[in-house]
Amino acid sequence: MRLKPGSYLILGMLDAGFETGYEIKQSVDRSTRFFWAASLAQVYPELAALENDGYVNSADQPRGKRPRKTYTLTTKGRTALEDWLRSDRAPDFEFRDEGLLKLFFADAIPAEDALALVRRLRAGAEEIDQHFRDVILPRAGATSQRFRQLVAREGADYYAWRASWLRQIEAELSDEPEPRPT
């Protein structure tokens, strides 16, 4: 099996000490989701495939009567993770940002509607910025993992930058009220 970025996400989370599919998904939602998301329906089959190919081992560790399956990296899995981190293959990047797409086409609507669009995008960016400052940064500050903190700061800085960029556009657009017909 050729491993894809999502596979490495799981190997990395296991290496970081998360043990079950459920925990991995939680951790993803709390940390990597802004640059790499995953759903449970992706995590469970991927764990099974990774076990099948010898990258991870599993053990049944029920809590009471609630079934629970913990996974650990095999040597092969750990090596694969390190090789990926060291490889210089150009990393995938794929951004799908519907907000920017709308902005790109905003010449098609009247200036006041375009201004409203910018306002909505600005509000959205501010909300995420706030979330980073209230939730994600403090949580990252609590770990000792240096790079995890770094990446959290990157996200925070990006959304702060984006919000301020949109505020500026908004100001520019507001300052030139469209010429009203007399």
Add this chain to the structure above:
Amino acid sequence: MRLKPGSYLILGMLDAGFETGYEIKQSVDRSTRFFWAASLAQVYPELAALENDGYVNSADQPRGKRPRKTYTLTTKGRTALEDWLRSDRAPDFEFRDEGLLKLFFADAIPAEDALALVRRLRAGAEEIDQHFRDVILPRAGATSQRFRQLVAREGADYYAWRASWLRQIEAELSDEPEPRPT
């Protein structure tokens, strides 16, 4: 049919004056690809579906013996585009950035390998930054579409910001050489 962001991408490109599937794909590769990409095998069937549902009309306009099919927006299509631009439904955003994912897990490898990773990411960001300055910004400057210029500037500023962010991380990591065993 429920329209997805990719459908609006096509409606927007037609509205902007691009006429054929081939031209739309070219324009996407030159402009929106950094925040919304599309492949030809996506564009052609989507155009057919949009025509089927009355959002666009097509006409055969061969160039010599080379077949060529041009599309134009119908009133329904133009209205759909405007409604989308005006709607306040929270826009999709999905970032998949393998570089940041690697960085996030970089505590798993020795400091010097992590530094090499940062260097590679920095070089990648600088390359895209350069591409924006050499190719995308000048091209956008040539249009009269204000928002198109704005979005190009956003992309350029983002990659410039990202490159400088990575340069700073690189400097910080370089300044603390790992304690060598005596």
Add this chain to the structure above:
DNA sequence: ATACTCATGTAAGCTGTTACATGATTCT
């Protein structure tokens, strides 16, 4: 001549999503 660009499409397959299905444990 040869390679590149213009131009349109199909087929097979991979990836990922939402919704479905189930049930135990803990908190209020």
Add this chain to the structure above:
DNA sequence: AGAATCATGTAACAGCTTACATGAGTAT
């Protein structure tokens, strides 16, 4: 008692990619 959280999976479908297939026009 009821809601939220823990926990694991499957099924159907949506969306997109790569590769295939074809051919005309243009520039070197």
